[in-house]
Amino acid sequence: MSWRWALARRVAALAAGTGGGGAAQAQRLLTTSSGAGAALLGRQQHLPLASQIRSKEHRDPFELVADDLSLVADRLRSMVAAEVPKLASAAEYFFKVGAEGKKFRPTVLLLMASALRFPLSESAEGGVLSMLVDKLRTPHLNIAEITEMIHVASLLHDDVLDDADTRRGVSSLNLVMGNKLSVLAGDFLLSRACVALAALGNTEVVSLMATAVEHLVTGETMQISTSREQRRSMEYYLQKTYYKTASLISNSCKAVAVLAGHTADVSMLAYEYGRNLGLAFQLIDDVLDFTGTSASLGKGSLSDIRHGIITAPILYAMEEFPQLHEVVDSGFDDPANVEIALDYLQKSRGIERTKELAREHANRAIKAIEALPDSDDEDVLTSRRALIDITERVITRTK
Numbered sequence: 001m002s003w004r005w006a007l008a009r010r011v012a013a014l015a016a017g018t019g020g021g022g023a024a025q026a027q028r029l030l031t032t033s034s035g036a037g038a039a040l041l042g043r044q045q046h047l048p049l050a051s052q053i054r055s056k057e058h059r060d061p062f063e064l065v066a067d068d069l070s071l072v073a074d075r076l077r078s079m080v081a082a083e084v085p086k087l088a089s090a091a092e093y094f095f096k097v098g099a100e101g102k103k104f105r106p107t108v109l110l111l112m113a114s115a116l117r118f119p120l121s122e123s124a125e126g127g128v129l130s131m132l133v134d135k136l137r138t139p140h141l142n143i144a145e146i147t148e149m150i151h152v153a154s155l156l157h158d159d160v161l162d163d164a165d166t167r168r169g170v171s172s173l174n175l176v177m178g179n180k181l182s183v184l185a186g187d188f189l190l191s192r193a194c195v196a197l198a199a200l201g202n203t204e205v206v207s208l209m210a211t212a213v214e215h216l217v218t219g220e221t222m223q224i225s226t227s228r229e230q231r232r233s234m235e236y237y238l239q240k241t242y243y244k245t246a247s248l249i250s251n252s253c254k255a256v257a258v259l260a261g262h263t264a265d266v267s268m269l270a271y272e273y274g275r276n277l278g279l280a281f282q283l284i285d286d287v288l289d290f291t292g293t294s295a296s297l298g299k300g301s302l303s304d305i306r307h308g309i310i311t312a313p314i315l316y317a318m319e320e321f322p323q324l325h326e327v328v329d330s331g332f333d334d335p336a337n338v339e340i341a342l343d344y345l346q347k348s349r350g351i352e353r354t355k356e357l358a359r360e361h362a363n364r365a366i367k368a369i370e371a372l373p374d375s376d377d378e379d380v381l382t383s384r385r386a387l388i389d390i391t392e393r394v395i396t397r398t399k
Contacts, residue, residue, distance in 0.1 A: 114383035116257055154186070154248075215247035232325065246275050254274070283357055316349065
């Protein structure tokens with residue numbers, strides 16, 4: 001029996017659960033094989049050349065994972081089914097066709113899974129290895145589904161706290177079905193996410209996703225209970241932004257790397273990509289709250305400042321115009337204060353500086369992708385190119 005066939009049988013058995021460890025052990029066996037096995041797995045070289053990734057043809061990131069996105073959407077709709085019809089209707093509200101959004105987070109995670117894939121060479125045992133790849137792909141679909149359920153649950157809860165009446169261009173669930181059912185639907189989604197997370201059987205991944213949920217709650221609490229000094233602090237704002245927006249995607253990206261059997265260093269690069277992408281995303285979102293229109297954003301423009309939420313553009317404007325502090329401290333219940341703040345913002349470089357900070361975080365995200373171990377696998381390089389492209393889209397978007 002050749003070493004290649006022995007390895008194929010061993011990893012296939014592990015992936016199927018008959019070897020005592022499942023898909024995670026199978027991936028570790030693949031990734032730690034040495035000697036002749038390195039020829040099968042492909043070898044990690046030194047630092048990757050950024051030019052290799054950047055030279056890849058630009059392809060639409062969402063189209064690259066369209067099939068998997070469709071599968072995730074179908075599975076989500078079945079996962080949120082409930083015995084009580086009204087709860088089922090509420091839980092699936094934002095998973096219905098046409099109300100799903102662009103599936104930004106699942107797209108990033110599916111691309112990350114492909115970008116971190118270990119190459120498998122063609123061999124006589126290709127069929128067995130192909131089955132193994134499919135087996136190892138399933139946990140990554142699960143992470144995409146879990147992340148989306150946690151994200152939507154947080155949206156449902158946020159809309160209740162903010163008394164929002166629109167979300168993703170449609171009426172918010174709390175407006176349609178009331179606050180109580182909206183909160184219960186969010187709790188139900190979190191419970192479904194927990195069940196799916198436990199089924200993965202990886203304690204590190206469970207810890208990562210539990211941390212992300214904790215951060216979501218912490219971030220929302222930070223937002224609704226700020227002191228005068230905290231409302232003026234860029235450091236406080238960025239910490240809150242990490243908790244509310246970036247923690248979920250960063251820990252999910254790291255979970256993808258952990259499930260793929262990568263080293264701590266590679267897992268941290270995946271985390272850094274998600275962290276900086278999430279921060280850049282929110283910074284641009286905060287810009288668009290001032291510059292976007294209600295139609296393009298799917299929500300009322302100036303929604304943050306009208307709710308008394310101070311974001312980066314106003315914080316930067318306060319640095320240039322200290323007299324704005326008094327206006328911020330007095331709050332924005334008075335529409336006149338909103339107009340005064342907007343006037344100062346227009347005279348300042350608040351919008352430009354926020355965009356510059358978003359670009360800085362976007363560049364860090366791109367560098368994390370370029371620092372991943374080298375690969376000559378075309379699909380891997382294409383996925384890494386797509387992750388860079390999606391980062392550029394985040395900071396150039398207008399809605």
